[in-house]
Amino acid sequence: MLRNIIRYDLKNLLAERSIQAVAALFALLLAYGLWNGIRWNEHRRTTIESVRKEQQQRLAALPGRIAQAPSQGLPAFLDPRMPSVAGGREATPYLILPPQPLSGLSVGQSDLYPFYLRASTQSASNILSADEIENPDNLLIGRFDLSFVLVYLFPLLILALSYNILSAEKEQGTLALTLSQPVSLGRLMLGKIASRAAVLLALAIGASAAAAAATGAPVLSVPFALWLAVLLVYAAFWFALAVFVNLLGKGSAVNAVLLSAVWVSLTMVVPSALHMLAGSLYPVPSRVEMIQAMREASREATAKGSTLMARYLEDHPELTPGGSSTVNAADAASRSLAVQEETERLMAPVLGRFDRQLEGQRAILQRLQYLSPAVLAQGAMNSLAGSGPERFEHFRTQTVGFLGRWRAHFARLVLAARMLTPADVERLPRFVYADEDPGAVVARVALSWLGIFIPSAVIVLLSWMRMSRTRIVSA
Amino acid sequence: MLEAIALSKTYGAHTALHPLDLKIEPGEVYCLLGANGAGKTTTINLFLNFVEPTAGQAKIAGLDVTKQSIESKKHVAYIPETVMLYRNLTGLENLEYFTALAGVEKYSEAQLRGFLRDAGLPQQAEDKRVGVYSKGMRQKVGIAIAMAKKAGALLLDEPTSGLDPKASNEFSELLKRMSGDGVAILMATHDLFRAKECGTRVGIMKQGRMVASLSTSEIGHADLERLYLQHMHD
Ligand SMILES: Nc1ncnc2c1ncn2[C@@H]1O[C@H](COP(=O)(O)OP(=O)(O)OP(=O)(O)O)[C@@H](O)[C@H]1O
């Protein structure tokens, strides 16, 4: 019975010109999103490859250059043996956030946050200001990738095909003949939804699998299975909504208006409102302000000049064992190091506030994301693709830690007035990104999934309750 | 086979159907007559459970249509005043679909085409989209759908509206044949001649009330018309 409904409804549906056009448009959008994601992924992969290669060549050549330096008579600022030169330029590694298998499916915020940085003994502040939320819309919707198509446009197509599943049958008069047969309204609607879902989900799942295959991600993997689970529950939400609105007993035109309004609210109004709310409750200084503050701090630190040096040494007694310092206070490198440290110290409260504000924003978005299944779905897809804010935060924390270690390493050399030897190159700190705990990602996605599933289930229940009260013949 | 027990329907303050008692046995053809708005369609819709009764009961094959809605529909076929079909499917596909929904035996394609031919649909139309059909052609597909269901009861709401005289006549023959096979038929119609011709009983409705109910064998055509007009006047 259900099979017959699906079969004939599908036949009737697919013969409709407008439906063909809608399906073709969807396929096109999916293909474009897919291509965009693949291109981005490729760009990211080749970028990482080329910086890795550059680093490898540079570091391989460095011991040799250090060994030759004494005979070359280079000025200090070019001498690779100088800690300031090595730590600031010659020996610096790249800090890379590697892509995840599904990263081609959802670019997320990875084109806003840097996915690699070059380490340096300079202040870490530059890096910290990079994840400032400047343009909420950009951050919210991101790139035109597969997840964008699935989260924002897919619902629109679901609604385009389902806004009149019942009202059209009523208006065209086919419902009477259909329901004079031993079939319930519930089963009829289920069949009609199933036929539409079959068309749209075949396209959506097909595109996801194609994207995964094209970027070399395994299709039989937990992240991809979860991706499909999110996709399915998200589609179910919109289908349920269409069913419910149809059961209100209004005409097709009213249904269309109602459903469009819901679509606009959930995919556009609520997300922007959330970000505006987060931004106004926890305003972060703008990029310009941050740069201002940094200049200010650095000027102040420089002005204090050599007096800093004494304090610096007091702060770092481990650097002057036995109280006798080999440090020449007039040494330019040492002084610049002290200035840097002071700048860092002056910037600390500014950065702390910045961090707290961002954390506040994230916390409130975390809580209020349940207001919109679109926000939840996008968040879950980003998480699965490894392009969500949580992973970037994870990366950033490790980055900051590493930069501290890097600076300290070279500070020790500077203060000990030591030059690098070829063997030192081997002993430089190394950065290896430790990825998020996969369990934490699964848990996060599961919560988002539930956040979509529960309202969908409620809508289905309400529809079920309305079903018996639905008029079959129009007055 | 079809039974109404004190069946009534009110819309707000307006009573569309006053309590109606009616029993149609297998083989009977009961014709409902009455002016526009008399309550004929309401009666039929109550049997189909399309509208909920305000009071009373409608039964098909002894099944209460509100309590055993799905089960009761296995025993009844229905032809509305305007048969509307899935316009992107052909006449044959529509018939195939609705018989599948009806849950009756699986017919072969030749048998399905046979039903369409019996209903008077031109053979070359069978494989055309219903979207290009005339009203009468759709009506004929509706007739084929009803016949293919092989139900014990038939509910007809002005089924011949839009049919040409020849098709109308053939439809009357069909009804007689079905009545001979023991099908109980309830038909709303404005056609007094046909009511007398193929009905076994007629009922005259006025403002939601059954004002007269008689056997067609008791009365001639001219008398039926006189009786009808007389009821309409007072
Ligand atoms: N949904 C409704 N709401 C309010 N009144 C209704 C509704 N449906 C029918 N009615 C009223 O019930 C009465 C009976 O209508 P019904 O359709 O049964 O008449 P009918 O005998 O079939 O007329 P016709 O010959 O025009 O087909 C009419 O007065 C109509 O206005």
Ligand SMILES: [Mg+2]
């Ligand atoms: Mg009527």
